Amino acid sequence: MMARAALLPVALLLCLALAGGANAARKSTAGFYELKNKKGDFSIKVTNWGAALVSAIVPDGKGNLADVVLGYDTVAEYANGSASFGATVGRVANRIANARFVLDGKTYHLLRNDGNNTIHGGPKGFGKVIWTVKEHVSHGDSPYITFYYHSLDGEQGFPGALDVYVKYQLSRPYDLSIRMNVTARNKATPVNLANHAYWNLAGHGSGDVLKHELQMFASHYTPVDGSMIPTGEVAPVAGTMYDFGRRIPVGTNMKIVPGGGGGYDMNYAVDGQHGQQNAMRPVARVRDPKSGRAFELWANQPGVQFYTASWLINEKGKAGKVYGQYGALCLETQAYPDAVNHPNFPSSIVRPGQVYKHDMVFRFSYQATYDA
Incomplete structure (x- = not known):
């Protein structure tokens, strides 16, 4: 049996005032926690x-270890940052048009934080609150940690109370799984959580x-x-700059992607979603040809947001690194954006009981590389 690790933060503590709101009194501190495999290379x-x-931290083809996720050194930077580095975003990830929706004949008005729209659950969504650590096993064959958050009825304008759990777990050989479970307690409500990790x-x-x-x-x-905001159409990618049906460099069509300096920020409809509900399906493969590092992403959600960090401009990150435009890519498995306002999209409504x-697995691997 593995000894259960002490639930003490290994970094800076935050004061109650930083958390704010009704949940602050119940969750007073935030910190960092580690999971490591037996071999020590993951x-x-x-x-x-x-x-x-x-x-x-994962190995490359020569055995060199590197941290492949963008982020910050301190909890205070996470609290004050605007990039949602690695966050669990919700209660509804992505955008809701005009910060409103109608459910069971009642109109709900949300807090706007993206022009006229709501994004990632509002200005104080799930990525901007302190969660409770329920379990933490830091080492062994399958180390894991489970976070819990109780979302109140009316929080950020959404109806109904929720019990929310997010579990991170490592398994052999280099698998990172993230499992999100949410129970609606007393009212129907939209739920769409996503992990907002930036990968390089x-x-x-x-x-x-x-x-x-x-x-x-x-x-x-x-x-x-x-x-x-989605138009409501579900269109084929064939023949467009959004076609990654075969493995190609991310920057292949960057110059013709619309929007400012270019870059991708688009929801894709994952193939095979009309099969068994909640079945795990392959979503994407990513490989860095220089290091040989790669991952394959599997998940059970109908969509995935592909984002190339177009708005990441000279952001100071971990260890003094400065992150620039296109310095990472995000693959956020999710429900379709604005599904609450598009009846033809797969439903994101969860009813009481x-x-x-939402399950996802990042399966890391590497290939041997040789200097030219």
Whole structure:
């Protein structure tokens, strides 16, 4: 049996005032926690501020270890940052048009934090609160940590109380699983959690990811309007700049992707979603050709947001690194954005007594590389 690790933060504590709101009195401190495999060449750090992934250290083809997740050194930086590095975002990830929706004949008005829209659950969504650490096994064959958050009825304008659990776990050989379970207590409500990790397989702060190779198991996407709100169409990617049906460098079509300096920020409809409900399906493969590091992402959600950190501009991160535009990519498995306002999209509504389950697995690997 593995000894259960002490539930003490290994970094800075935050005061009650930083948490704010009705939940502050119940969750007074935030810190960092580590999970490490027996071999010692695979580990992650997480924080209960936003139930966020802080780091992931994995080997390359030569056995060199690197941290492949962008993030901050302190909890205070997570609390004050705007990039949602590694956070569990919700209660509804992505955007809700005009910060409103109608459910069972009642109109709900949310807090706006993206122009006229709501994004990632509002200005104080799940990525901006302190979670309770329920369990923490830091070493062994399958180390894990479980975070818990109780979301109140009316929080950020959403109806109904929720019990929310997020579990990070390592398994052999280099698998990171994230499991999200949510129970609706007293009212129907939309639920759509996502993990907002920024990945750079060459190592955080190592430059852009335009040469990373990407394959998406998604033959359709959901086009958006000028406010990044889905039009309601589910369109084929074939023949468009959104087609990653075969593995190609991320930057291949970057110059023709619309929007400011270019870059991707689009929801893809994962193939195979019309099969068994909540079945795990392949979502994407990513590989850095220089280091040989790669991962394959599997999940059970209908969509995945592909984002190339277009708005990441000179952000000071861990160990003095400065993160620039395209310095990472995000693959956020999710429900379709604004699903509450599009009846033709897969439903994101969870009713009292129902359990929302969102599972994902990042399966890291590496290939031997040789200097030219």
